[in-house]
Every structure is written in structure tokens, then in C-alpha cells.
Amino acid sequence: MPRPSDTKQRILQTARELFATQGVQQTSLQEIADRLGITKPALYYHFSSREELVRSIVTPLLDDGERFLTGVEQREDVPARELVKGFFEFHHRHRKDMLLLLTELTTLAELGLIDVVLSWRARLTALVFGPEATLEQQARAVLAFGGMQDCTMQFPDAPFDELRAATVTAACAALGID
DSSP states (O other), rough: OOOOOOHHHHHHHHHHHHHHOOOOOOOHHHHHHHHHTHHHHHHHOOOOHHHHHHHHHHHHHHHHHHHHHHHHHHHSOHHHHHHHHHHHHHHHHHHHHHHHHTTTTTHHHHTOHHHHHHHHHHHHHHHHOOTTHHHHHHHHHHHHHHHHHHHHHHHHTSSSHHHHHHHHHHHHHHHHHH
């Protein structure tokens, strides 16, 4: 698969920064072009719309999440702690773009991307507790996996190993697993 051009990468990085500080709807493509010192038609060469730009930012996150979940679903008897650790590592890798997802839920819902992310918790719950999880088990899973996601954003300066150990331990306790 070819690597995106440097200009395309610069556009994506600038858009991430502006979206994070101003919001997707409050950031114009002209503003992104101006920040980069390029023309708006040059930006349109790489991205035909703001929606395509947002998709380009979140698609690698979604693809990686899907790869992770599909991989563990295809294995038999994945230890729950290994699953939790892997999901933490996924969130840590994508914490900046995950923050964009959380702050722009309306925009992402309009693009049809939220349903994918929300389905992940149900799949994770089934992996930990089986397909017939009780309401209590489902609530534990929402708290554990959602809390893990929050920890990767809440403590951005924490050392990775220390944050992973603390977060995985807390998530496993919430799930009631060793």
C-alpha cells in the first residue's frame, strides 16, 4: 500500500490539531489551507471535503480496532487479561484520534462511524463473558473498557508501562477477572 504524500500527512496533522482545539464544524478547509501555506484547491486535490478529511483521520483507528477484535475473536480461549491489555494498547496508540471521536460524536454519527466503535464494547463483552452476558456483566464491561479508554486520554504524560499496568489491573478488577 503506498504511503500518503508528505503534503497529505501535513494536511492530516494540521486538521487533527485544529479539530482538537476548535472542533470539526468550526474548522474550515480554508483555515487548514491557510495554516499550511497552501491554496484551498491544493487541499481539495488531496481531500474533496471536510467529511473525507475526518474519515481519513479516523479510518486507520477504526481499521486497527477491527483488526484487533477480529484477531482475538478468531482465536480460541484468549485469556481475558490478554484481551484487556491488547485493548489498552490499541487505545494508547490512537489516543489523540480517539479524543477527536469523543469530542465530535455528532459529526462522526453523521458519517456512520460511531456505530462501529459502539459495537466494539458488545464484542469485547461477549469475548470476556460469553454471548449471554448478564446486565451486571455488561455494565462491568462498559465501565472497564470505557474507563480504559478514558485513562489513555486522562493521563497522557504517564509513563506507558506504569499506565498500562495500573489501567489493566483496574479494568480486570472491574470485570471481576484475575
